[in-house]
Amino acid sequence: MRFTPFSLPPRVASRSGRPASPARSRVLWLSCVAHALHDGYTDMIYVLLPVWQTDFGLSYGALAMLRGIYAGTMASLQLPAGRLAQRLGSRAMLVLGTLLAASGYALAGMSGSLLGLYVALTISGSGSSTQHPVASGAVSRAYGRNARGPLSIYNFSGDLGKSALPAAISLLVTLMPWRHALWMMSTLGFVVAAAIALFLPSIPRNAHAAEEPSVPRRSTAGTGFSLLFMIGVLDTGVRMGLLTFLPFLLRAKGVSSPMMGSALALVFIGGAAGKFACGWLGARMGVAGTVLVTEGGTAALIIAVMFCPLPLTMVLLPLLGVMLNGTSTVLYGTVPELTSVEGTERAFALFYTGTIASGAISPVIYGFLGDWIGIHGATFATALTAVAIFPLAIALRSYLAPGERTQA
Known part of the structure; x- marks a missing residue:
């Protein structure tokens, strides 16, 4: 042929x-x-x-x-x-x-x-x-x-x-x-x-x-995808908002300009590792469980970075990067679980549009908030946003296949 x-x-x-x-x-x-x-x-x-x-x-x-x-x-x-x-x-x-x-x-x-x-x-x-x-x-x-x-x-x-x-x-x-x-x-x-x-x-x-008998019905999938979309938008907002303030927090701790690049590199290296590892972790812990762990870890590490001395802060930066970026991989991997086969590209397009728009808008929102309540208050607000994802992740569980809810 x-x-x-x-x-x-x-x-x-x-x-x-x-x-x-x-x-x-x-x-x-x-x-x-x-x-x-x-x-x-x-x-x-x-x-x-x-x-x-x-x-x-x-x-x-x-x-x-x-x-x-x-x-x-x-x-x-x-x-x-x-x-x-x-x-x-x-x-x-x-x-x-x-x-x-x-x-x-x-x-x-x-x-x-x-x-x-x-x-x-x-x-x-x-x-x-x-x-x-x-x-x-x-x-x-x-x-x-x-x-x-x-x-x-x-x-x-x-x-x-x-x-x-x-x-x-x-x-x-x-x-x-x-x-x-x-x-x-x-x-x-x-x-x-x-x-x-x-x-x-x-x-x-x-x-x-033919191999996906557990794919949700269209009405259920729409609600589940909406929850996933909101989690993605908020998660991106937390990440971009924190990265806006992190250099200023580090400078207040005494980080010099040459050292600033190394400090941010630690976050980005951890972020790359988080993207790679959390996709596999999500397959074992379940989507909701992994999101709760990464968002809870993000909130705790944001507060720790705000108040810990510089040496401990530098140690925590890679782990902060893992938590900041880890959620995104789990969310992207869940998009096909909550949409029909023929609508996969449209679902990914909608999801990426929302997260990219959040990445562009959220630093502006947090920036104005920082002008109003100060840098520490605005940074604490990013941690609260991560915690606000908890009820959404818990609600998402009921729209996932049983194997995606809890650890396999």
Whole structure:
């Protein structure tokens, strides 16, 4: 039988409709590569802003607009991207999005004005809007009820991209003009798009429907997903709010500017470890139990960091990072449990839209609160927000399959 790069051989799917193991692994690893690339593209802007300021003579307001345009486009188009993926297919949509993201940076390298940068970053941001809903949905359909662990790997891969690509562009701009560096990074995106087009298996949307008798009914799933969505929004607000105040708390304890980078790195390293580990922990403890542990730990560690002496605070920072980021992996892994197979991409798109919007808005809210009641009061409010998630997590238990409620 003949087949094209967009139609894999029949052995890719088993009789039940589930992709065979090698194909499932390809879905996971290519999704991880796409996640790392797109998240890396998102954070590369932080490195490029000073370069663009020097080259174009931009104000801080104009620089903020550059970052805002990329993030706003990416957040606002996730739901349309999820819907379009249902028509075009996950592979075609992910290829198209990766090509757009890479092309946007290639155009940025050709831009000679601020308007050109705005247009280029709008294109790149629209391309990156496809990755979260489409790749998450592909992994969840490929692995079915066993998707929680693979989704934690997928989630962790984004942190690798956020570390690797900004570091790479930082090095490249010291070796060559920034335009050439951007063209090199966009070439990487074109290569990834080609790899996805050639090697990402096609996953039927009914791949695990027959094996999921415990998937909640539509009305029940809607209520459960709403609870999960609210937990995700609040959890992101806690994380971003605390990270807004943490440098000031550490400075008040006597942390110098050079030491500040190391202190924050401890939090981020712990956060990456938390994303990787808590997905597997959730499969063993249950979703509600894991959320209660991570949010309770977050609240306790926030208070400890506020009042402990500096040496003990530095020891606690990695554990704080684990708790701050650990919940997100458990929540992402639960999205497919609370939605129908055909609605997976839309559910992920809605969930990511909410968490990204929370990440943008919550620092502003906590910032105004800090102006009103002081930095310690506002930081304590982030701990109270983590505690406020408890009743939501307890209510969520009744909407989960029995194996997801308590420890297996």
